[in-house]
Amino acid sequence: MSENKLNKTVVYGLGAMGRPMARNLHQQGLLLGVKNRTEGKTKALINELSLETFDNDQAMLEAADSVITCVSADQDLHQVIEDVMDHLSEGAVVIDCSTVSPKTAREVAEKLAGKDIGFLDAPVSGGVEGAKKGTLSIMIGGERDDYKRASDVFAAIGSQITHMGKVGQGQATKAVNQVMVAGVAQAVCGALAFAENCNLDMKKTIEVLSAGAAGNWFLDNRGHTMVKDEFNVGFKLQLLHKDLHICQEAMADMDARMPLVDDSIADYGELMDRGHGDEDISALIRLRRELFDKTDSE
Numbered sequence: 001m002s003e004n005k006l007n008k009t010v011v012y013g014l015g016a017m018g019r020p021m022a023r024n025l026h027q028q029g030l031l032l033g034v035k036n037r038t039e040g041k042t043k044a045l046i047n048e049l050s051l052e053t054f055d056n057d058q059a060m061l062e063a064a065d066s067v068i069t070c071v072s073a074d075q076d077l078h079q080v081i082e083d084v085m086d087h088l089s090e091g092a093v094v095i096d097c098s099t100v101s102p103k104t105a106r107e108v109a110e111k112l113a114g115k116d117i118g119f120l121d122a123p124v125s126g127g128v129e130g131a132k133k134g135t136l137s138i139m140i141g142g143e144r145d146d147y148k149r150a151s152d153v154f155a156a157i158g159s160q161i162t163h164m165g166k167v168g169q170g171q172a173t174k175a176v177n178q179v180m181v182a183g184v185a186q187a188v189c190g191a192l193a194f195a196e197n198c199n200l201d202m203k204k205t206i207e208v209l210s211a212g213a214a215g216n217w218f219l220d221n222r223g224h225t226m227v228k229d230e231f232n233v234g235f236k237l238q239l240l241h242k243d244l245h246i247c248q249e250a251m252a253d254m255d256a257r258m259p260l261v262d263d264s265i266a267d268y269g270e271l272m273d274r275g276h277g278d279e280d281i282s283a284l285i286r287l288r289r290e291l292f293d294k295t296d297s298e
Contacts, residue, residue, distance in 0.1 A: 006066040006093060006150050008032040012080055013070035013098070014041040017124070020131040021070065021097070021157045023049065028156040033060045061087035066153060070097045073242060074104040081108050085115055093118035093146050095153065097138075099178070099239075101246045102168035105141065109167040118146040121167055123174035124158065125181075127234050129221065135159040139177070141170035175250055178243040182264040184218045185240075185281050192227060193288035202227045222282040231279035238277035241268040 007030050011022040014036040025031040026049045033051055036042045046053065054060040061067070061084055069080050077100050084094070094112055096105065096119070105121035112119045120142035130136040136158035140147055147163045154161045164173050191214075195205050206223040209215065225233050244265045251257055267287055276283050 004065075004149065005152050006030075007152065008064050009066045009068055009153055010035060010060060010064045011068045011070065012036070012084065013068075014038075014045060015070065015072070016128050017097070017131045018068075018070035019045060020128070021068065021136075024131075024134040025068075025153065025156050026051075028152070030153055030156055032064050035060070057083075058087045062089060064088065064092065066093045066095060066150065068095045068097055068153070072098070072239065074100045077104060077108060081111060085112060085117060088115070088117050090116040091118070093120060093150060095120045095122050095150055097122050097124050097157075099123045099174050099243050099246070100171060101249065102141075102171040102175070105168045105171045109142070118143060118149075119167060120146055120150060121170040122154070123170055123177075125174065125177050126158075127221070129234075131157070138162070139164050139170045139173035141165055141167045141172075143167075171246075172250070175243070175247045178240065179247055179258070179261060181218075181281070182240065182244060183260050184216055185284055186260065186264060186267075188216070188219050188223065189226070189282060189285040190288045190291075192223060193285055193292060196227065196289070197292045218282075222280070226282040226285050231276070231283040234280035234282070236278055237268045237281045237283055238272055240281050241265060241272060241277075244268070 009025055009030050010033045011018055011025065011031065012035045014022065014034060022031055022034050022045060031051065033054065034042055034045050035057060067084055067088065069077060071077050071080055077096060077098055094117060109119035120140055122138050122140045124136040124138050126136040134157055137160040138154055138158040140163050144163065164170050195202060206219060210220050222234065244261055248261050248265065251261065267284060270287065271283055
């Protein structure tokens with residue numbers, strides 16, 4: 001396989017994460033084109049960045065040496081791979097920054113290998129803020145040669161870039177990450193609901209807690225917004241709900257279960273049933289406040 005660095009990247013999937021990632025790649029001269037199933041988003045970003053226009057998607061993909069996919073679910077990734085694999089050249093690399101199951105990552109890698117196309121599962125963490133700043137944490141599974149060829153691409157979108165091992169290990173790491181995210185959200189949302197019912201000054205409370213052993217990214221970046229009932233700033237809770245099902249299934253394969261995961265799935269499912277699926281995960285405080293409301297009403 002060629003050792004040439006990847007520098008003609010197509011970003012497929014222009015959601016809240018894909019758009020800023022594409023912008024950062026463009027700033028480094030690495031973006032060839034963009035693609036989204038919603039055509040309006042594609043045209044808007046092409047115009048914003050003054051990207052080269054191609055006669056069709058096939059021509060764009062044939063000119064690319066890499067494709068970054070950033071989609072919402074396993075079935076979406078399978079569909080995207082079907083769309084691109086027959087048009088990419090041998091030696092091209094697909095870099096999947098979605099969050100899917102390790103099993104899906106391995107299936108996709110095997111399918112692409114039949115076309116002599118490389119695959120890296122490279123899920124990211126750091127939220128929309130990290131995507132915009134180019135400071136994402138990227139956990140990568142796949143062949144080391146492909147990882148090295150993609151080093152400039154990864155450097156354009158992330159600051160913590162780690163090769164975790166073979167295909168699927170990136171997604172396994174992301175599953176671990178999502179368990180931690182869910183646990184931190186449970187702790188912070190419950191604690192701040194408790195603080196509100198202690199009639200504390202919430203601004204001072206968040207500041208003093210952030211400076212001590214309880215300090216964490218979620219408290220720093222979501223504490224002030226959630227106490228003001230602002231839930232449109234970050235990672236949609238319906239996506240964490242989906243990710244936690246991946247974690248649950250992986251644990252089931254190990255004949256294990258974790259109450260934290262099961263409880264979080266139930267909580268976020270309840271919020272989705274109430275119509276809050278598009279809110280960020282800090283909306284969990286809605287349920288935690290109800291614990292105290294019930295106490296007051298008894």
